Amino acid sequence: MxxxxxxxxxxxxxxxxxxxxxxxxxxxxxxxxxxxxxxxxxxxxxxxxxxxxxxxxxxxxxxxxxxxxxxxxxxxxxxxxxxxxxxxxxxxxxxxxxxxxxxxxxxxxxxxxxxxxxxxxxxxxxxxxxxxxxxxxxxxxxxxxxxxxxxxxxxxxxxxxxxxxxxxxxxxxxxxxxxxxxxxxxxxxxxxxxxxxxxxxxxxxxxxxxxxxRGLVGEEIVIQAADRDLHSGMFGNAARNPIAVLADILSSLRTADGGVSLPGFYDGVTVPPDGVRARWREIAGGDEALLGPVGLAEAAGERGFSAVEQTWCRPSCEINGISGGYEGDGFKTVLPAKAMAKVSFRLVAGQDPVRVRASFREHVRARIPADCRVEFHEHGGSAAxxxxxxxxxxxxxxxxxxxxxxxxxxxxxxxxxxxxxxxxxxxxxxxxxxxxxxxxxxxxxxxxxxxxxxxxxxxxxxxxxxxxxxxxxxx
Incomplete structure (x- = not known):
């Protein structure tokens, strides 16, 4: 200071x-x-x-x-x-x-x-x-x-x-x-x-x-489509692919400017004073100071915030794991019955983890086709x-x-x-x-x-x- x-x-x-x-x-x-x-x-x-x-x-x-x-x-x-x-x-x-x-x-x-x-x-x-x-x-x-x-x-x-x-x-x-x-x-x-x-x-x-x-909300989602794995030649294009459904949902979580799209997600979130942000830039350096040592160059979160600000004072949504279909060596032309993803939200002061979890689940359910179903598994939650x-x-x-x-x-x-x-x-x-x-x-x-x-x-x-x-x- x-x-x-x-x-x-x-x-x-x-x-x-x-x-x-x-x-x-x-x-x-x-x-x-x-x-x-x-x-x-x-x-x-x-x-x-x-x-x-x-x-x-x-x-x-x-x-x-x-x-x-x-x-x-x-x-x-x-x-x-x-x-x-x-x-x-x-x-x-x-x-x-x-x-x-x-x-x-x-x-x-x-x-x-x-x-x-x-x-x-x-x-x-x-x-x-x-x-x-x-x-x-x-x-x-x-x-x-x-x-x-x-x-x-x-x-x-x-x-x-x-x-x-x-x-x-x-x-x-x-x-x-x-x-x-x-x-x-x-x-x-x-x-x-x-x-x-x-x-x-x-x-x-x-x-x-x-x-x-930052606080944390962890969620695992499992999307079920058909009652078994299907041959992609016999069912491809006609049967719902849960990996494609999951991919659409995951891509919809982020906005074009790097933010999080959930309604009400930023309610209560404040921006630090300009003086504090200037001091952070002074002591932490540019984006390359954080990202360079891990082989990256560009801050991927909200535009207008440095890489350090995106981790120190801004909330986030990240995909921590995704799976579905054949994942072994070689190639198998299969339409999987299930697809899974693990998603986490890092929260800042002013955000309610209960509301964020509910908003996320509502966002997902609204995008589930009628012939699919979704399960949610909670993996911890705490406020900032x-x-x-x-x-x-x-x-x-x-x-x-x-x-x-x-x-x-x-x-x-x-x-x-x-x-x-x-x-x-x-x-x-x-x-x-x-x-x-x-x-x-x-x-x-x-x-x-x-x-x-x-x-x-x-x-x-x-x-x-x-x-x-x-x-x-x-x-």
Whole structure:
């Protein structure tokens, strides 16, 4: 945001100055603790690692208790959740930090340059990097926050505001037990704002807060024509071809200018202010910055919006899969009885997933011939989420990030959907600030996952500044 500028004062003059010095002096010890966490193979989706997930939860509990928080391991039907509190600053705001300790499987193991659970610092093109499974997603990011708490306690003997911590162990396998846990413990976890460190910077050196996430509607449609597959010579042209019906329907979902044709689809959708859009163009570059690395050149969505805008702030309709007829090797002259497609809609703030799903089904049914029938199968649905741009908490965090990194922190959107953000809104009634220090080349979920050393170091320093800034936000 252009009206926020870096602080020019010396570190020692800042309210967080002593704690920042502790972060710098204790970096080696912080890395030792991070490496101890990274060595535990907490792969949540593999039953063989259930004990490792529990061991990770207990390790985090002990670390949080060791810096003065009231920490415990809470049971769920799956992997345990770690909860910790320091509510000593009774007259200050209350923040809830969310992260996850589970990691993705390491396959294919042969593509790793070193064992994935033997962390090391190696030289990279942009400087030293920490290499291990979970280094970026999400253990390294979680530890930036924990190490910031440690430095604040060591420097001041207390935290500048009330802090709760929730670290789950099932984010990488769908998080089936998080929402029930939030519902059952909503009173305990109530707070003023949630902080989530599981996102990325913009480019290499621009810190960012993700303030909006798109929602999702997923639909599978199956069109049935004849009661069996038919010989195309005997029935072709006379019998209805469900693939042709499906193709006509799918092509009708988009308008000539790249928009979505469903009636009422854009009801409630707003366009960001010109200043915000200009800032996005400045930090994200042209369409080629997003599309070039994947071999594309032209933004395919609504005309008048850049590629980044089409993913950060505009809703979409995409065909994710299509099948029907003979799909094996060679050729078979058949008229299929069925055709199927999987269609998803990414939603922005102001859109209702229930209405979008109903509009889509009505659109399809209106185009089904009388001698065909259609089935719909629902594949999830969630509304978008957004933090108000005038939030004092948002602006306080932006100022803290700007002071640490020396460039204006950015407010960005994300084309993806992060379920925990919506779950926190719906169960606890709290907005989230997504502040992450990952970089786009961190290879999360892939072999040789890494987290740049300066992401870890300056990420920790950033949290020290943010917590001090939030302590007086809105005062």
């Amino acid at each position: 252009s009206d926020i500028h870096p602080s020019s004062g010396p570190t020692g003059s800042l309210p967080a100055g002593t704690a920042l010095a502790r972060v710098d002096a204790g970096l080696d010890q912080s890395l030792e603790r991070l490496f101890a966490l990274l060595r535990i193979p907490s792969i949540s989706t593999q039953p063989a690692h259930a004990a490792d997930c529990r061991r990770t939860a207990e390790w985090l509990r002990d670390e949080l208790a060791g810096i003065g928080l009231d920490a415990s391991v809470r049971e769920t039907p799956g992997h345990p959740i770690v909860v910790a509190h320091d509510l000593g600053a009774a007259d200050r705001p209350h923040v809830l930090f969310y992260g996850h300790y589970d990691v993705q499987p390491v396959d294919p193991l042969a593509l790793w340059d070193r064992p994935p659970f033997e962390p090391a610092i190696v030289d990279g093109p942009e400087g030293p990097r920490i290499v291990a499974r979970g280094a970026s997603d999400d253990k390294g990011q979680v530890m930036t926050f924990i190490e910031a708490l440690r430095a604040l306690r060591e420097a001041d003997g207390r935290l500048p505001l009330r802090v709760s911590v929730l670290i789950e162990g099932e984010e990488e396998c769908g998080g089936p037990n998080l929402r029930p846990f939030l519902e059952a413990n909503a009173a305990e976890l109530g707070c003023d704002v949630a902080l989530i460190c599981d996102t990325s910077m913009v480019g290499r050196d621009t810190p960012a807060i993700t303030a909006s996430l 989420s957004a933090v108000p741009t005038d939030s004092p908490m948002l602006h306080a965090a932006l100022g803290a990030l700007t002071a640490e990194w020396g460039v204006d922190a950015a407010v960005i959107g994300s084309g993806g959907s992060i379920p925990v953000v919506r779950e926190l809104q719906e169960t606890i009634g709290v907005d989230s600030l997504l502040v992450g220090f990952a970089r786009d080349d961190d290879r999360i979920h892939s072999p040789n996952e890494k987290y740049d050393l300066d992401s870890f170091h300056r990420g920790t320093r950033s949290w020290v500044r943010i917590l001090h800034a939030l302590a007086t936000a809105g005062a």
